[in-house]
Amino acid sequence: MNFKEVLLVVNPISGDTDKKKIISEVQEKLKKEEIGFHLYTTTDENDREKIKSLIDEKNIDRVIVAGGDGTINLVAETVKDYELILGVIPAGSANGLAVNLDLPDVLEEQIDTALGNSHINLDILCLNGIICLHMSDLGINAELIKNYETSSFRGKFGYLIQSIPTLIQSEFPFQFKIETEKCTKDASAVLLGFANANKYGTGANVNPKGSPDDGIFEILVFKKLSLGDILKTLRNETDLDPDFVEIIPATKARVTCLKPVSFQVDGEYIGKETEIEIKILPEKLSIAIP
Ligand SMILES: Nc1ncnc2c1ncn2[C@@H]1O[C@H](COP(=O)(O)OP(=O)(O)OP(=O)(O)O)[C@@H](O)[C@H]1O
Numbered sequence: 001m002n003f004k005e006v007l008l009v010v011n012p013i014s015g016d017t018d019k020k021k022i023i024s025e026v027q028e029k030l031k032k033e034e035i036g037f038h039l040y041t042t043t044d045e046n047d048r049e050k051i052k053s054l055i056d057e058k059n060i061d062r063v064i065v066a067g068g069d070g071t072i073n074l075v076a077e078t079v080k081d082y083e084l085i086l087g088v089i090p091a092g093s094a095n096g097l098a099v100n101l102d103l104p105d106v107l108e109e110q111i112d113t114a115l116g117n118s119h120i121n122l123d124i125l126c127l128n129g130i131i132c133l134h135m136s137d138l139g140i141n142a143e144l145i146k147n148y149e150t151s152s153f154r155g156k157f158g159y160l161i162q163s164i165p166t167l168i169q170s171e172f173p174f175q176f177k178i179e180t181e182k183c184t185k186d187a188s189a190v191l192l193g194f195a196n197a198n199k200y201g202t203g204a205n206v207n208p209k210g211s212p213d214d215g216i217f218e219i220l221v222f223k224k225l226s227l228g229d230i231l232k233t234l235r236n237e238t239d240l241d242p243d244f245v246e247i248i249p250a251t252k253a254r255v256t257c258l259k260p261v262s263f264q265v266d267g268e269y270i271g272k273e274t275e276i277e278i279k280i281l282p283e284k285l286s287i288a289i290p
Contacts, residue, residue: 003061005036011067017091022066064114068092069267087114087288094201121283132265139191142262146269175258180250193220204233215282219248252279
């Protein structure tokens with residue numbers, strides 16, 4: 001292993017995974033290799049600043065994050081400014097980034113991958129100054145995430161419980177104006193996605209031709225809720241009906257909404273927005289992959 005000091009960042013509340021097991025297995029592995037081990041447990045208060053201080057003070061040269069997409073995003077925001085590889089141990093409810101990077105399911109293999117040298121230089125999306133590693137959107141999915149975050153049920157079951165009230169309360173379709181470097185258009189959509197990757201954490205392949213390291217992102221205009229088409233995305237079908245989803249590639253864009261619309265980034269609810277400025281930071285983050 002070509003690093004000396006490892007920082008493991010753990011979110012104690014994400015998903016329903018046993019974090020003690022993750023911590024002890026990483027620690028044991030590093031002890032055998034005589035590599036320094038440092039642990040940071042997120043508190044939801046100034047985590048970003050505390051992680052940065054630890055990286056500087058302890059000369060950290062590999063960071064591993066065990067948490068869901070929100071925690072990975074938080075750590076990535078700091079790590080992107082350093083020349084180091086970020087290892088990911090998926091420990092959230094949906095694990096969208098891990099699904100897109102094909103990270104292993106078994107903890108031992110996840111740890112080996114996180115400590116390995118094989119990596120991808122991931123593009124980062126920047127939306128109103130907030131970074132996004134895989135998926136962000138305006139509309140009904142962000143409303144679902146908002147309802148999930150305020151409920152007491154965690155994990156996939158928590159999302160399932162919130163899906164019916166979200167559908168009933170939502171005022172879709174929403175009206176958007178989309179401006180990219182190549183086109184300007186008005187759109188009516190249930191969901192307007194900004195994709196740096198192919199899939200949502202559910203495995204739904206909504207952006208089959210996208211790639212996380214090609215310097216381009218895709219705007220996904222979901223025009224209707226169609227069970228048949230949603231099933232196609234879950235079956236990984238690559239030809240999606242343009243009447244279901246229109247895909248617009250871009251390197252920068254501005255989206256304006258007629259009324260404030262719920263907005264989420266990497267599974268974290270941000271708030272209601274009327275304007276989103278999007279740009280891509282090409283190959284900005286090194287993430288360990290199998
Ligand atoms: N110690 C803590 N106590 C309470 N909340 C915390 C703590 N540490 C982090 N958080 C919160 O955890 C959330 C991030 O959770 P994360 O996205 O990693 O997991 P998840 O929601 O279970 O998974 P996923 O995003 O994959 O569905 C953030 O909203 C953050 O504020």
